[in-house]
Structures are given as C-alpha cells and as structure tokens.
Amino acid sequence: MVTTVTSLGRSGLSDWLIQRVSAVVMTAYLIFIVGYLIATPDLTYTQWAALNSTLPMRMFSLLTILSIAAHAWIGMWCVLTDYITVRLIGPKATILRIIFQLGMMAVTLLYVVWAIDILWGI
Amino acid sequence: MILFFSVAVFLWLLDASLASEQSFDGVKTFFANPICQFIIWGSLAALAYHAVAGIRHLIMDFGLGEESFESGRVTAWIALVVAVVLIALVTGWVFLW
Numbered sequence: 001m002v003t004t005v006t007s008l009g010r011s012g013l014s015d016w017l018i019q020r021v022s023a024v025v026m027t028a029y030l031i032f033i034v035g036y037l038i039a040t041p042d043l044t045y046t047q048w049a050a051l052n053s054t055l056p057m058r059m060f061s062l063l064t065i066l067s068i069a070a071h072a073w074i075g076m077w078c079v080l081t082d083y084i085t086v087r088l089i090g091p092k093a094t095i096l097r098i099i100f101q102l103g104m105m106a107v108t109l110l111y112v113v114w115a116i117d118i119l120w121g122i
Numbered sequence: 123m124i125l126f127f128s129v130a131v132f133l134w135l136l137d138a139s140l141a142s143e144q145s146f147d148g149v150k151t152f153f154a155n156p157i158c159q160f161i162i163w164g165s166l167a168a169l170a171y172h173a174v175a176g177i178r179h180l181i182m183d184f185g186l187g188e189e190s191f192e193s194g195r196v197t198a199w200i201a202l203v204v205a206v207v208l209i210a211l212v213t214g215w216v217f218l219w
C-alpha cells in the first residue's frame with residue numbers, strides 16, 4: 001500500500017516532529033485563551049476585538065490554526081491508513097480512503113482560509 | 123473526529139465574536155442555551171482528554187520514566203485521572219459559571 005503520497009511530510013520522521021511541535025503551539029494557545037477568559041469574566045466586545053487585532057495575537061492565532069491543520073492532517077492520515085485498508089474492509093478500501101483523505105484535506109485548508117479571513121477582517 | 127469538526131464550531135464562535143458588537147452579544151446568548159452549552163462542553167472535554175494524553179506522549183518522547191510496561195500502565199492511569207479532573211472543571215466552567 002502506497003501511503004506516503006498523502007502524508008503531510010512525506011516521511012514518518014518529519015510527520016512525527018511536526019506533530020509534536022504543533023502540539024506544543026496548540027497547548028500554549030489553549031492555556032493562554034482559557035486563562036484569559038477565566039481572568040476576564042466580564043469580557044466586552046471592545047476588549048476582545050482589541051486583543052485579537054494586535055499583530056502578535058494575530059500571529060499566535062494564525063500559528064495555532066496552521067498547527068491545527070498540520071496536526072489534524074497527520075492524525076487523520078494515521079487513522080485512515082490504519083483502518084480503511086484492503087486487509088480490513090476489502091477491495092473498495094483504496095477508493096474510499098482516498099475520498100476521505102481528500103475530503104479531510106479540503107476541510108483542513110478551508111479552516112485555514114476561514115481563520116485568515118476572520119483574523120484579518122477585524 | 124469530534125475534535126476535527128469542533129474546529130468549525132470554535133472558528134464560527136471566533137468569527138461571530140469578532141465580526142460586530144451585535145454578533146458578540148449573540149455569542150453570549152448562545153452560551154446561555156443548554157444545547158449549545160452541551161456542544162461546547164463535549165468539544166472541550168474531548169480536547170482536554172486529547173491534550174492530557176498528548177502531553178503524556180511528549181513526556182515519554184523525552185525519555186522520562188523507565189519505558190517499561192508498568193510505567194506505561196501507571197502513566198496512562200495518571201493521564202486518565204488528570205483528564206477526568208479537567209473535564210470536571212470544564213463542566214463547572216461551561217454549565218455553572
């Protein structure tokens with residue numbers, strides 16, 4: 001089974017590193033946003049828009065959505081190439097897997113475009 | 123799969139909370155609705171579990187722990203307990219606060 005044509009880094013070692021770096025970025029963002037929302041219970045629109053329109057915050061948010069995209073791509077690729085296989089579900093597996101993979105990639109890329117539109121549209 | 127699609131929920135919330143003052147207030151109304159609260163709770167609970175299990179993997183990648191079957195069992199249980207505590211906190215945050 002040729003699986004490397006759809007993996008993000010085209011190499012297991014590269015995917016492994018990307019998965020871990022993106023995990024650290026997302027964890028930092030999650031802790032920051034949850035901490036901010038808990039520390040600011042009476043958040044107003046003005047405060048929220050001011051925070052998210054600063055360049056460092058836009059960069060942090062963009063880095064996080066790129067990490068989500070890479071992390072989801074690698075994670076979904078692992079699940080799909082592990083379970084939607086000819087050995088497990090028969091000869092239709094290859095076409096089914098490629099459909100799921102292309103769908104997943106399309107949704108992932110749409111998430112990134114949507115996030116850029118939100119962040120630079122404030 | 124839950125996490126993959128919850129990205130859409132959080133992007134939609136970010137979009138609405140930043141688009142205008144009216145839509146920001148709309149998000150606040152959304153958070154008061156029990157069905158919406160349940161969707162947010164489910165997404166955050168799944169995220170908390172995934173994050174804790176992921177941090178466990180990062181710790182193991184750094185070679186901490188003895189890399190034995192027994193330490194694998196013990197840290198898996200610790201991760202599960204930490205995730206349950208975090209999910210309890212998320213429950214309080216989403217439904218009660």
